[in-house]
Amino acid sequence: MRKLLLVLALAPGAALAQDYYGAIAYSPRTGAHGWSYDHRSRSDAENRALSECRKHADDCRSLVWFKNACGALATGPDGYGSGWGTSRSLAEAEAVKVCGRHSSGCSVRRWACTTR
Numbered sequence: 001m002r003k004l005l006l007v008l009a010l011a012p013g014a015a016l017a018q019d020y021y022g023a024i025a026y027s028p029r030t031g032a033h034g035w036s037y038d039h040r041s042r043s044d045a046e047n048r049a050l051s052e053c054r055k056h057a058d059d060c061r062s063l064v065w066f067k068n069a070c071g072a073l074a075t076g077p078d079g080y081g082s083g084w085g086t087s088r089s090l091a092e093a094e095a096v097k098v099c100g101r102h103s104s105g106c107s108v109r110r111w112a113c114t115t116r
Contacts, residue, residue: 020040020114021041022065023035023066025049025053029057029059030057032060037112046065069086069114069116070086071083071084071111072111073108073109074092076099079106081101082098092108095108
């Protein structure tokens with residue numbers, strides 16, 4: 001029995017799948033944004049997205065994070081929104097819907113997906 005457990009533990013594919021995280025950050029004042037994907041933690045993903053955004057603006061904030069999924073940012077003349085989903089199209093639809101609560105004419109500005 002012990003040999004069987006050892007073989008199973010060492011078998012390829014027996015390890016748990018790795019989770020991947022991503023995030024999108026946005027500057028409401030300037031419209032600058034940053035994104036990340038395939039990081040090993042939520043904080044790493046958010047920090048990278050913020051770092052990329054802050055290259056262009058100082059008021060960036062993390063809008064959305066996602067795990068083994070996709071995130072999107074939509075903007076309009078009077079507002080913005082973000083969303084996540086298990087596919088790019090679901091994330092984009094959610095971001096446009098949220099943006100539509102604050103502005104008309106919203107469109108997707110950025111999307112990102114993890115490799116899962």
